[in-house]
Amino acid sequence: MADIIRENLNPDGIDRRGFLKCMAWAGTGTVCLLQGGVLNSYALGSTSKRLLGGLKSDLSFVQISDSHIGFNKAANPDVTATLREAIAKINALPTPPAFVLHTGDLTQLSTPEEFDALDQELKSVRTGGIFFVPGEHDVLNDNGREYLARFGKSAQPGGWYSFDHSGVHFIGLVNVLNLKAGGLGSLGADQLEWMKRDVQHLKSSTPIVVFAHIPLWTVYPQWGWGTDDSQQALSYLKKFGSVTVLNGHIHQTMQKVEGNVTFHTAMSTAFPQPAPGAAPSPGPMTVPADQLRGVLGIRDVNFVRGTHTLAVVDSTLQS
Amino acid sequence: MNFIKLLAMSVVLVGLASCVGRAVLSAESQPAPQQIKIDNFSFTPQVLTVAAGATVTWINGDDVPHTVVGTHQEFKSKALDTGDQFSFTFTKLGTYEYFCSVHPMMTGKIVVQ
Numbered sequence: 243m244a245d246i247i248r249e250n251l252n253p254d255g256i257d258r259r260g261f262l263k264c265m266a267w268a269g270t271g272t273v274c275l276l277q278g279g280v281l282n283s284y285a286l287g288s289t290s291k292r293l294l295g296g297l298k299s300d301l302s303f304v305q306i307s308d309s310h311i312g313f314n315k316a317a318n319p320d321v322t323a324t325l326r327e328a329i330a331k332i333n334a335l336p337t338p339p340a341f342v343l344h345t346g347d348l349t350q351l352s353t354p355e356e357f358d359a360l361d362q363e364l365k366s367v368r369t370g371g372i373f374f375v376p377g378e379h380d381v382l383n384d385n386g387r388e389y390l391a392r393f394g395k396s397a398q399p400g401g402w403y404s405f406d407h408s409g410v411h412f413i414g415l416v417n418v419l420n421l422k423a424g425g426l427g428s429l430g431a432d433q434l435e436w437m438k439r440d441v442q443h444l445k446s447s448t449p450i451v452v453f454a455h456i457p458l459w460t461v462y463p464q465w466g467w468g469t470d471d472s473q474q475a476l477s478y479l480k481k482f483g484s485v486t487v488l489n490g491h492i493h494q495t496m497q498k499v500e501g502n503v504t505f506h507t508a509m510s511t512a513f514p515q516p517a518p519g520a521a522p523s524p525g526p527m528t529v530p531a532d533q534l535r536g537v538l539g540i541r542d543v544n545f546v547r548g549t550h551t552l553a554v555v556d557s558t559l560q561s
Numbered sequence: 562m563n564f565i566k567l568l569a570m571s572v573v574l575v576g577l578a579s580c581v582g583r584a585v586l587s588a589e590s591q592p593a594p595q596q597i598k599i600d601n602f603s604f605t606p607q608v609l610t611v612a613a614g615a616t617v618t619w620i621n622g623d624d625v626p627h628t629v630v631g632t633h634q635e636f637k638s639k640a641l642d643t644g645d646q647f648s649f650t651f652t653k654l655g656t657y658e659y660f661c662s663v664h665p666m667m668t669g670k671i672v673v674q
Contacts, residue, residue: 352640382626383640423632463666465602466666522601523623525601525624
């Protein structure tokens with residue numbers, strides 16, 4: 243089934259309404275391709291797999307999130323098994339991803355054993371490298387010392403960093419440390435200052451990908467699903483034509499388009515959480531065992547250089 | 562004196578006696594330990610009033626870890642997994658606001674008076 247949406251309502255060349263319509267289908271195995279301001283969507287059947295195989299992408303990478311190694315309660319007694327299934331999905335992609343982004347909550351309790359166990363599982367991912375940002379579960383007790391010792395070697399002292407790949411600039415942010423009572427996620431003055439300098443001299447045509455654990459837009463403040471000072475960070479990215487923000491933390495996919503920025507939150511590989519306000523609290527949500535793999539998954543992202551083309555494919559462990 | 566006045570005086574005397582008795586009792590006994598349950602990402606009761614010298618115990622009933630941290634660092638627990646507890650004895654009078662450093666929208670208050 244192929245479907246073309248043409249609703250170019252904006253002179254800046256970005257088809258927002260069509261994009262949002264298309265994004266509503268994401269997670270059911272739909273590909274949305276924004277090509278030169280026009281949105282094309284394709285269901286993931288054999289036809290489109292051939293079609294996608296024919297699309298030239300300059301860069302493909304995968305996002306996984308919230309593996310929570312060490313968690314063993316009702317919502318998923320074996321998070322290692324579902325992580326292995328997610329890794330099998332990555333390894334089954336037609337093109338191996340250049341790298342994998344893990345957007346945090348690697349572990350449940352920040353213990354060395356849990357970090358070691360995750361390391362061991364990730365050895366079987368067929369990819370060029372894995373980049374991490376911490377979740378609040380990775381920095382318990384020690385202000386992130388264990389996490390930073392393992393993953394902070396080539397980062398700034400606070401754990402944030404940036405790198406370039408195929409002409410795309412990636413920025414990994416830490417918004418789970420030094421949280422204030424009654425507040426949300428927090429980036430802090432030092433990190434904001436660093437980020438401002440980091441992007442200052444980049445050409446505005448450089449595609450930007452920002453990844454951090456807690457959402458950088460206010461999804462649901464009552465549950466802490468937002469970042470107090472993210473607006474300031476986003477203000478440094480106003481000049482760029484294409485900004486993609488990838489987050490985790492909420493264990494479900496959500497999308498939002500705001501100006502030049504597209505936000506995506508990811509599924510967990512461990513357990514789902516309720517939709518905003520649909521339960522008394524954002525804790526692990528137990529679903530019938532045969533439905534669990536339908537709410538866990540990975541994200542495949544493909545860039546085509548020069549045309550603002552971005553393909554985000556969310557697929558569950560069941561599809 | 563008449564019967565009514567006698568009755569009134571006895572009631573007053575009995576009342577006074579029991580007041581004195583109660584005062585003596587509380588000066589000699591320790592305040593009972595107070596419990597705060599951590600469930601559904603909230604502290605219950607959210608505001609707890611205790612006497613000086615009381616020990617408050619927090620118990621985590623959630624499937625995720627939480628912490629108990631005084632806003633001015635007066636007390637700080639390690640990460641509490643499901644079933645773990647943290648206790649603190651409040652010797653000084655005052656109001657102590659605290660929160661969960663992992664999920665900072667969770668806040669509570671201990672009033673020591």
